[in-house]
Amino acid sequence: NYWDLYKWSIENLEELWAEVWDHGGIIYSRKYEKIIDLNIPMNKLPKWFEGAKLNFAENLLKNRDTSVAMIIAGEERKPTNVTHAEVYEKAKLYAAAFRKFGIKKNDVVTCFMSNREEPIYAMLGAVSIGCIWTGALPLVGAE
Numbered sequence: 713n714y715w716d717l718y719k720w721s722i723e724n725l726e727e728l729w730a731e732v733w734d735h736g737g738i739i740y741s742r743k744y745e746k747i748i749d750l751n752i753p754m755n756k757l758p759k760w761f762e763g764a765k766l767n768f769a770e771n772l773l774k775n776r777d778t779s780v781a782m783i784i785a786g787e788e789r790k791p792t793n794v795t796h797a798e799v800y801e802k803a804k805l806y807a808a809a810f811r812k813f814g815i816k817k818n819d820v821v822t823c824f825m826s827n828r829e830e831p832i833y834a835m836l837g838a839v840s841i842g843c844i845w846t847g848a849l850p851l852v853g854a855e
Contacts, residue, residue: 725750726747726748729760729761730747733747738766739766739767740765742766743764745762746761747761747762748760767840769837769839770840773799773840776796777795777796778795779796780793781799782794782829782832784828784829794829799832799833802837803833804840805833806833807837807838810838810841815843818842819844820845821834821838822847822848823846823848824847824848826849827849
């Protein structure tokens with residue numbers, strides 16, 4: 713039942729995350745050496761999945777079917793469903809545009825844009841080609 717699973721997940725944190733990794737279909741080029749050092753308190757921010765090497769955009773973009781990936785909504789617009797296939801295609805366009813402008817692996821791409829869907833596609837496009845992504849919402853100001 714739920715409570716047994718909850719209790720097990722707390723008492724067996726490393727085993728839980730090993731199961732998530734193994735059965736979650738995660739794409740990686742190098743598996744982790746250690747999941748987490750439980751001797752380091754969570755408030756000290758222990759490292760997770762040390763030694764692992766993966767591209768998280770590759771994992772987010774692996775599903776390319778017509779199921780709903782995001783629901784886009786706002787104060788002045790009707791909610792719109794975006795499929796996994798649409799997210800993939802839009803991220804691919806951003807990746808191609810970044811490459812066209814000479815942006816490559818390890819370059820830093822900074823986004824100063826409102827909270828809309830376009831930064832999501834841009835982030836996935838940038839990260840999919842190995843860029844480092846950072847974003848800032850305009851409402852936080854220039855400082």
